[in-house]
Amino acid sequence: MQETLALPDYLDLSPDLVKRFRTIESRETILRIEHLRKDFVGRNGDGAGMPPVLGDISFEVKRREFICVIGASGCGKSTMLRILGGLEPRTGGDVRMNGHSVSGPGADRGMVFQEYTLFPWLTVKKNVMFGPRMSGHGKDASEAEALQWLDMVGLSERADAYPHQLSGGMKQRVAIARALANYPAILLMDEPFGALDAQTRCQMQRHLLQIWKNVDVTVLFVTHDLDEAILLADRIVVLGARPGRILEIIKVPVDRPRHQGQLLSPHFLAIKKRLEQLIHPDDSEALKDLPLMRMTQVGDEAED
Numbered sequence: 575m576q577e578t579l580a581l582p583d584y585l586d587l588s589p590d591l592v593k594r595f596r597t598i599e600s601r602e603t604i605l606r607i608e609h610l611r612k613d614f615v616g617r618n619g620d621g622a623g624m625p626p627v628l629g630d631i632s633f634e635v636k637r638r639e640f641i642c643v644i645g646a647s648g649c650g651k652s653t654m655l656r657i658l659g660g661l662e663p664r665t666g667g668d669v670r671m672n673g674h675s676v677s678g679p680g681a682d683r684g685m686v687f688q689e690y691t692l693f694p695w696l697t698v699k700k701n702v703m704f705g706p707r708m709s710g711h712g713k714d715a716s717e718a719e720a721l722q723w724l725d726m727v728g729l730s731e732r733a734d735a736y737p738h739q740l741s742g743g744m745k746q747r748v749a750i751a752r753a754l755a756n757y758p759a760i761l762l763m764d765e766p767f768g769a770l771d772a773q774t775r776c777q778m779q780r781h782l783l784q785i786w787k788n789v790d791v792t793v794l795f796v797t798h799d800l801d802e803a804i805l806l807a808d809r810i811v812v813l814g815a816r817p818g819r820i821l822e823i824i825k826v827p828v829d830r831p832r833h834q835g836q837l838l839s840p841h842f843l844a845i846k847k848r849l850e851q852l853i854h855p856d857d858s859e860a861l862k863d864l865p866l867m868r869m870t871q872v873g874d875e876a877e878d
C-alpha cells in the first residue's frame with residue numbers, strides 16, 4: 575500500500591516527527607489486517623453479485639500508534655470496525671490481533687460507539703465495574719478498578735450518578751473508562767464524538783489525546799471529520815467506497831503535542847487538502863449538474 579506524506583516541496587518534517595515515525599515503525603505490530611473482505615448477502619440472496627462492502631483491505635497497526643480511518647458515509651468504516659471487534663464475521667481474509675486470528679469479541683479489544691451504550695439502569699461506577707466483574711474480579715477489586723478509570727477520565731465525582739444525569743460528553747468519557755477497565759490492547763472507536771456539539775467535541779479530542787498519552791493503549795478511531803483525523807492520528811487510512819478499499823495511508827506531519835491552534839498551520843492544511851481530494855474528488859462537477867431554479871431576476875445572482 576502506498577504511504578505518503580503528501581507535503582508540498584517547501585514543507586519539511588520536523589526532526590521530532592521523523593524520529594517519532596521511526597520509533598513507531600520499530601515497534602511490534604499488534605493488529606494485522608490481511609486482504610479483508612466483506613459481502614453482505616441476505617438469506618434470500620439479496621446483495622449477491624453486488625461489489626463487496628469491503629474489497630481487499632490490508633494494513634498494520636503498531637503498538638501505541640493512533641490510527642484514524644476516514645471515508646465518506648457508507649464506505650464500510652463501521653463494518654470494518656465491527657469485524658475487527660469480532661462482532662461481525664468476515665467473508666474473506668484475516669484479522670490478527672497479536673498474531674491470533676480474531677474469531678469473536680475479546681477483552682483485548684475495547685469498543686466505543688457513537689451511540690451512547692451505557693447500561694441506563696446501572697450507576698456510572700457500576701457501568702465501569704461491569705467488565706472487571708465479568709472477568710471474575712471480586713466486588714471490591716472491581717470497584718477500586720472502576721474508580722481508578724473514572725479518575726483517569728476526570729469523572730470520579732460522578733461515580734454514583736446514572737447515565738441519564740450526565741451530558742453527552744460525560745457519557746462518552748464513561749464509555750471510554752468502561753472500555754479501558756478491561757485493559758484492552760487496542761481501543762476501537764467508531765465516531766465516538768459524532769453526536770456531540772462542536773465545542774464538546776473539541777474538549778473530548780483533547781481529553782482523548784491526554785488519556786492516550788497516560789495509558790499504554792493503541793487506538794483505531796473511525797471518523798468522517800477531516801480536522802478530527804488530522805488532530806488525532808499518527809497515520810490516516812483513507813477508505814473509498816464500493817467496494818470499500820484503501821485509497822491511501824497518510825502519515826500526519828503535524829507535531830505533537832497537538833492542539834486546535836494547529837488547524838491553520840501549513841502542514842495541517844496540506845494534509846487536509848490531500849484528504850479532500852481523495853474523499854470528494856469530483857464534488858464540484860456533481861454540483862454543476864444541479865437543476866437551476868430562479869427566484870430572482872437576472873442580474874440579482876448571488877455569484878457569477
Ligand SMILES: Nc1ncnc2c1ncn2[C@@H]1O[C@H](COP(=O)(O)OP(=O)(O)O)[C@@H](O)[C@H]1O
Pocket residue numbers: 614627645646647648649650651652653654
Ligand atoms: N447488516 C447489513 N446488511 C446489509 N448491508 C449492510 C449491513 N450493514 C452495513 N451494510 C451496508 O454496508 C455499507 C457500509 O456500511 P457502513 O459500514 O455502516 O459504512 P460507514 O460506517 O462507512 O458509513 C453500506 O452500504 C450499508 O448499507
Ligand SMILES: [Mg+2]
Pocket residue numbers: 651652653
Ligand atoms: Mg459508520
